[in-house]
Amino acid sequence: MRRLENKVALVTGGARGIGEGIVRRFIAEGAKVLITDILDDLGEALAAELGDNCAYFHHDVRSRSEWDAAIQAAEKQFGGLNILVNNAGTILFRAFEDHQDADIDRLLDVNLRGVILGCQAAIPALEKAGGGSIVNMSSADGIAGANAVTVYCATKFAVRGLTKALALELGPRKIRVNSIHPGGIYTPLANPMQTEREEYDKGFWIYPAQRAGDPADIAAAAAYLASDDAAYCMGTELSVDGGLNAGHYYMGLPGEPPKPA
Ligand SMILES: NC(=O)c1ccc[n+]([C@@H]2O[C@H](COP(=O)([O-])OP(=O)(O)OC[C@H]3O[C@@H](n4cnc5c(N)ncnc54)[C@H](O)[C@@H]3O)[C@@H](O)[C@H]2O)c1
Numbered sequence: 001m002r003r004l005e006n007k008v009a010l011v012t013g014g015a016r017g018i019g020e021g022i023v024r025r026f027i028a029e030g031a032k033v034l035i036t037d038i039l040d041d042l043g044e045a046l047a048a049e050l051g052d053n054c055a056y057f058h059h060d061v062r063s064r065s066e067w068d069a070a071i072q073a074a075e076k077q078f079g080g081l082n083i084l085v086n087n088a089g090t091i092l093f094r095a096f097e098d099h100q101d102a103d104i105d106r107l108l109d110v111n112l113r114g115v116i117l118g119c120q121a122a123i124p125a126l127e128k129a130g131g132g133s134i135v136n137m138s139s140a141d142g143i144a145g146a147n148a149v150t151v152y153c154a155t156k157f158a159v160r161g162l163t164k165a166l167a168l169e170l171g172p173r174k175i176r177v178n179s180i181h182p183g184g185i186y187t188p189l190a191n192p193m194q195t196e197r198e199e200y201d202k203g204f205w206i207y208p209a210q211r212a213g214d215p216a217d218i219a220a221a222a223a224y225l226a227s228d229d230a231a232y233c234m235g236t237e238l239s240v241d242g243g244l245n246a247g248h249y250y251m252g253l254p255g256e257p258p259k260p261a
Helices: 017-028 040-050 064-078 101-128 150-173 197-202 215-226
Strands: 008-012 032-037 054-058 083-086 132-137 175-182 237-240
Touching (some): 008 017, 017 083, 017 215, 032 040, 032 064, 040 054, 054 064, 064 101, 083 215, 101 132, 101 175, 132 150, 150 175, 150 237, 175 215, 215 237
Parallel strands (some): 008 032, 083 132, 175 237
């Protein structure tokens, strides 16, 4: 049996990148999926490609009223809601002191407020369905710090904390809440200069995996956490980062990674 047979999922930021990968995997696993995003053309095209078990709904995660409408749309279209993936996110590569008020607001509103609002909005629908799974997209930058993404990093640490606290509150109500911590996934967000894949991978020689990740790598983790296979995972932080946060290399000593040619 496929992992997500008879489940209904809502995936935010599902029009491209990691979200698109999750949508494709969930459909392959037998789920019915409502893609939400603000990139309507991409979202609609993806839903049309994936057929009757998939639909698109315009939804800005910063808006509480749009959250209510999106949850209702999932229930109306597919008869309920079992899985919420809070994937939508935004990043800014900038020196800390150069973050303007609008930059800070955008990062906090999309990456943190959007996830809080989403969890709040989904609870009644998940309870109505007899329980469910919330998967929050944090980051490798939600586990360890990184330069040039200080405020982004703060939002992703916050999502990790929210996930654990919420797992405690919602576990007894049969809702599991877990987080995924991707690192270096080949998407428009992580590759704003649109560097070709082969060239891009060279920058990952410092990762044990020796390559960037793919949306499919994250989608596999999301499918697991969303499914009943993860019934005992609550507040789990799942790193899918090619080993980035496993530790650090002592260069010049045995076991160091091969330097790129
Ligand atoms: N790519 C990586 O290496 C990486 C690493 C760690 C974490 N992440 C996280 O994974 C998630 C997906 O990132 P991605 O790499 O696929 O990026 P992406 O930019 O390709 O996709 C993000 C999606 O979120 C949508 N979105 C942005 N703001 C929104 C809003 N206000 N309302 C609704 N949708 C909105 C975008 O339109 C887009 O479709 C993000 O939360 C990101 O922080 C990515």
